[in-house]
Amino acid sequence: MDWDEVRIFLAFAREGSFSAAAKRLGIQHSTVSRRIQALEKKLATPLLERSASGYELTRAGEELRISAYRIEQELLSFEAASAGQSNEAVGELRVTAIANMASTILMPIFARFSAANPNIDLRIEVTNDSVRLAEREADVALRQTNAPGETLIGTRLTTVASAVYGSVGYCKAYKSGQFDEKWIGVDCCDYHRTWTKQACPTNEHAFCVDETSLTVAALKEGLGVGYLPCFLGDAEPTLARAREPEQQHDLGLWLLYHRDLRNVKRVTLFREHMQREIKQLVDIFEGKQEAIR
Amino acid sequence: MDWDEVRIFLAFAREGSFSAAAKRLGIQHSTVSRRIQALEKKLATPLLERSASGYELTRAGEELRISAYRIEQELLSFEAASAGQSNEAVGELRVTAIANMASTILMPIFARFSAANPNIDLRIEVTNDSVRLAEREADVALRQTNAPGETLIGTRLTTVASAVYGSVGYCKAYKSGQFDEKWIGVDCCDYHRTWTKQACPTNEHAFCVDETSLTVAALKEGLGVGYLPCFLGDAEPTLARAREPEQQHDLGLWLLYHRDLRNVKRVTLFREHMQREIKQLVDIFEGKQEAIR
DNA sequence: CCGACACTGTGCAAATATGCAAAACGGTTT
DNA sequence: AAACCGTTTTGCATATTTGCACAGTGTCGG
Numbered sequence: 001m002d003w004d005e006v007r008i009f010l011a012f013a014r015e016g017s018f019s020a021a022a023k024r025l026g027i028q029h030s031t032v033s034r035r036i037q038a039l040e041k042k043l044a045t046p047l048l049e050r051s052a053s054g055y056e057l058t059r060a061g062e063e064l065r066i067s068a069y070r071i072e073q074e075l076l077s078f079e080a081a082s083a084g085q086s087n088e089a090v091g092e093l094r095v096t097a098i099a100n101m102a103s104t105i106l107m108p109i110f111a112r113f114s115a116a117n118p119n120i121d122l123r124i125e126v127t128n129d130s131v132r133l134a135e136r137e138a139d140v141a142l143r144q145t146n147a148p149g150e151t152l153i154g155t156r157l158t159t160v161a162s163a164v165y166g167s168v169g170y171c172k173a174y175k176s177g178q179f180d181e182k183w184i185g186v187d188c189c190d191y192h193r194t195w196t197k198q199a200c201p202t203n204e205h206a207f208c209v210d211e212t213s214l215t216v217a218a219l220k221e222g223l224g225v226g227y228l229p230c231f232l233g234d235a236e237p238t239l240a241r242a243r244e245p246e247q248q249h250d251l252g253l254w255l256l257y258h259r260d261l262r263n264v265k266r267v268t269l270f271r272e273h274m275q276r277e278i279k280q281l282v283d284i285f286e287g288k289q290e291a292i293r
Numbered sequence: 294m295d296w297d298e299v300r301i302f303l304a305f306a307r308e309g310s311f312s313a314a315a316k317r318l319g320i321q322h323s324t325v326s327r328r329i330q331a332l333e334k335k336l337a338t339p340l341l342e343r344s345a346s347g348y349e350l351t352r353a354g355e356e357l358r359i360s361a362y363r364i365e366q367e368l369l370s371f372e373a374a375s376a377g378q379s380n381e382a383v384g385e386l387r388v389t390a391i392a393n394m395a396s397t398i399l400m401p402i403f404a405r406f407s408a409a410n411p412n413i414d415l416r417i418e419v420t421n422d423s424v425r426l427a428e429r430e431a432d433v434a435l436r437q438t439n440a441p442g443e444t445l446i447g448t449r450l451t452t453v454a455s456a457v458y459g460s461v462g463y464c465k466a467y468k469s470g471q472f473d474e475k476w477i478g479v480d481c482c483d484y485h486r487t488w489t490k491q492a493c494p495t496n497e498h499a500f501c502v503d504e505t506s507l508t509v510a511a512l513k514e515g516l517g518v519g520y521l522p523c524f525l526g527d528a529e530p531t532l533a534r535a536r537e538p539e540q541q542h543d544l545g546l547w548l549l550y551h552r553d554l555r556n557v558k559r560v561t562l563f564r565e566h567m568q569r570e571i572k573q574l575v576d577i578f579e580g581k582q583e584a585i586r
Numbered sequence: 587c588c589g590a591c592a593c594t595g596t597g598c599a600a601a602t603a604t605g606c607a608a609a610a611c612g613g614t615t616t
Numbered sequence: 617a618a619a620c621c622g623t624t625t626t627g628c629a630t631a632t633t634t635g636c637a638c639a640g641t642g643t644c645g646g
Contacts, residue, residue: 004295019624028604078357083337310596595636598635606628611624613622
């Protein structure tokens with residue numbers, strides 16, 4: 001029995017299709033298909049069967065999935081332990097961050113880390129949906145939240161304040177009482193969706209976006225007002241605050257990683273780097289206007 | 294990371310050399326060497342280092358060995374469970390038996406099982422040293438013992454009686470008091486060695502053998518007397534009992550297998566077959582002379 | 587001290603697995 | 617019903633891995 005086929009099967013069981021599994025594994029779907037076939041043949045047991053929508057695991061397949069998961073955990077924790085021992089700042093470090101942050105304020109920080117640690121190849125990946133660090137989809141996750149997962153450990157880097165923004169022109173006209181505020185419908189994350197709903201209970205939006213960068217662009221066009229993290233809104237000279245930030249909209253910026261990685265050099269280095277750098281930007285994140293002017 | 298490399302590493306860690314690992318895995322030693330090299334490269338951690346005699350595992354290697362062992366257990370128990378579910382009498386059944394039995398009295402029984410179950414490919418392997426059923430070196434073991442391992446389960450098929458044999462001519466001459474009995478030195482198993490020592494405390498042997506079939510041949514030549522299982526000694530017309538079997542020399546014949554395999558069809562079938570067949574041969578095994586005459 | 591032996595590393599040819607592209611299939615939409 | 621999308625399967629050329637043979641090295645025993 002080829003143990004590597006179990007790894008491939010696990011990817012398939014997670015993703016639900018050969019194609020998706022292949023994509024994650026970075027191999028061809030035909031290979032996934034063939035190797036799972038080979039596995040079934042060797043075990044003399046079908047592991048999956050066609051169903052109405054996609055595939056469904058058989059009982060044996062389900063059990064193998066569980067076993068494979070345990071094996072994965074076993075190997076991941078071994079890898080983490082062995083990396084912790086060698087204690088060298090080498091290897092790959094996969095960081096997942098939120099799009100709007102990674103492409104703006106964080107990028108120079110990443111760049112400096114990379115320059116300071118040339119032997120660590122840093123891979124930044126943008127993922128807005130929650131990433132499964134237990135399965136090591138990434139080594140480190142940067143997340144905005146007030147309730148970080150329990151099984152993960154990490155640091156609260158800073159507080160991210162948000163406020164209501166509009167274009168400079170829009171805000172001026174609005175404040176002089178020319179018309180009611182129009183809210184842009186946002187669907188980029190749970191927080192912004194909820195806050196918008198609270199601020200604009202009628203839920204009437206003439207314009208909707210599902211991505212923070214689109215919110216910025218829409219606001220610039222004078223289409224209305226909407227929530228933005230201050231570090232984004234304040235950085236745009238054509239935008240102005242329609243309301244000042246409120247504490248209830250504060251979010252923690254967390255740097256999270258799996259317990260097993262807590263002693264791995266490249267992770268601790270990255271954590272310390274982020275803490276140092278973010279500390280200098282705390283005013284920007286917390287929306288202290290003085291920091292801008 | 295290729296999980297299959299962990300499997301190969303485990304074999305290496307067990308056997309202590311590339312060659313031996315390759316032999317057990319049924320692949321080339323160069324492959325073992327290359328894949329372990331590849332594994333070390335991927336982990337960026339040395340797993341083994343040269344030492345005075347052979348290789349020695351590094352700390353990381355030792356940990357990987359432990360992880361790999363757990364993984365193996367995980368997969369073996371999955372395989373057993375999945376085979377148990379399908380409940381079909383198909384697949385490979387690896388039986389390990391003692392040489393002198395397998396080649397004589399048991400062979401017709403194996404043959405009948407094979408004929409009755411054409412979809413099970415039966416592999417008989419002769420191993421005198423204790424086999425590790427936990428690592429599934431075999432599915433079923435046939436062993437002579439009075440203390441079967443605790444972690445294994447199985448059935449006591451019958452009692453194997455042993456007696457002292459010599460050639461017909463030798464026994465006749467000896468019984469008529471022409472000379473003292475000469476003991477052949479045997480080293481085929483702990484039991485025979487111990488018994489021989491007890492019977493012949495001087496430990497003076499003009500002729501020594503280390504295999505039961507050699508004992509038979511030596512006895513036939515009239516070289517002396519020695520212990521044989523009755524089913525072997527009685528089957529040889531040119532041999533006669535120098536002494537009758539004693540109860541203290543009785544051994545249990547056990548059919549042993551791993552707990553996980555207790556519900557696997559091909560194993561239960563084999564067990565039942567063996568029980569049925571051996572029951573008919575109980576007189577031969579217990580050395581009841583009437584059975585022969 | 588030398589030869590026999592067993593083990594590991596390397597070059598090359600053969601076997602095997604992979605990627606790629608096209609075809610087949612199922613489900614959904616127009 | 618037809619066209620489309622995403623997915624899986626299949627055939628084929630290529631890339632990789634494996635086995636094999638040989639060379640190099642260390643150990644053991646005479």
